[in-house]
Amino acid sequence: EIVLTQSPLSLPVTPGEPASISCRSSQSLLHRDGYNYLDWYVQKPGQSPQLLIYLTSSRASGVPDRFSGSGSGTDFTLKISRVEAEDVGVYYCMQPGQAPPYSFGQGTQLEIK
C-alpha cells in the first residue's frame, strides 16, 4: 500500500504571501505511461473536494494560475503564489495510479492569519 505524507498539516498564511505544501510518497508514482500520478484537491468548508491539479502539474479547468504543482517519483509540491482569503480549506494530495487502494494524504489545513 502506498502511503502519502503531507507537510505541514497546518499552514497559517498572510494574504498575498506564498504557500507551499509537500507530499511524499512511500513508493514512486511514475507510471509506465511516463506520467507521475499525483493529484491535488481542496475541500473548502462545507463542500466536497474539488480538483486543483492532476498528473502532478496540470491545472484543472477554472483553477487560477496562482496554483501550481511540481515533482516526480516520490516528492511532490503544491504552491500558491499569492494566497487569497478564498483559498481557505483542507488540501489533499492523492495517488490515483497504483491500486488498490487509492490513497490520500492526511490533509493540510490552510488558514488565513
Place this chain on the structure above:
Amino acid sequence: EVQLVESGGTLVQPGGSLRLSCAVSGFTFSSHWMHWVRQAPGKGLVWVSRINYDGSDTLYADSVRGRFTISRDNAKNILYLQMNSLRADDTAVYFCVKDRLHTGTYVGFRWGQGTLVTVSS
C-alpha cells in the same frame, strides 16, 4: 456540466443494510470508471471502492471487502453502493467520484456533494 448526485444516506442500526445511489449527468457514464470515497466526521478522505466502465471489474478497501458491493446501471446512469453488516466506524459522508475514461485518459477526479450515513443504535 458534470453532475453527480448521491442519495440514500440515513441513520441505520449496527448490523443493518443500506443502498446508496449516485445519479450522474453531463458525461458519458458508461465510458468512465467510478468510485466511492468516504469521510468520517472531522477526518480525512478514504477510498472505499472502484468499478470499471462496464462493471466487469471491481475493487474494495480491506475495511469493506465482503460487506459492501459496488455496481452500476449504465442504461440509467446510476452508480450504487450496497452496504451490509454496517458498523459504527462506517459512519461517514460517502462521495460518488468520476474517474478516467476506459481508454485510460485521466484528467482527475470529479466529486459529488456526498450523502451522510450514520450507523448508530
